[in-house]
Amino acid sequence: MGRVRRCEGPGCGWFFLDRSRSGTRRWCSSQDCDNRDRARRHYSRARQRG
Known part of the structure; x- marks a missing residue:
């Protein structure tokens, strides 16, 4: 039962x-929630640079 987790996607x-x-x-899902998180971090870093 310790392997049942709740998705950390907002x-x-x-x-x-x-x-x-x-x-x-x-x-x-790495195609849905994980991808959104990676995209959010990417755009956040891009905004900080310039």
Whole structure:
């Protein structure tokens, strides 16, 4: 039961079963929530540069 996690994506709230070897998965889907997080960080860094 310790591998059931809640997605860390803002506004998502889905639960998923973490089957990763290290047990550190953070998002329900790398194509949805993880991609949004990466894009948000990228644009944040780009704005800070110029």
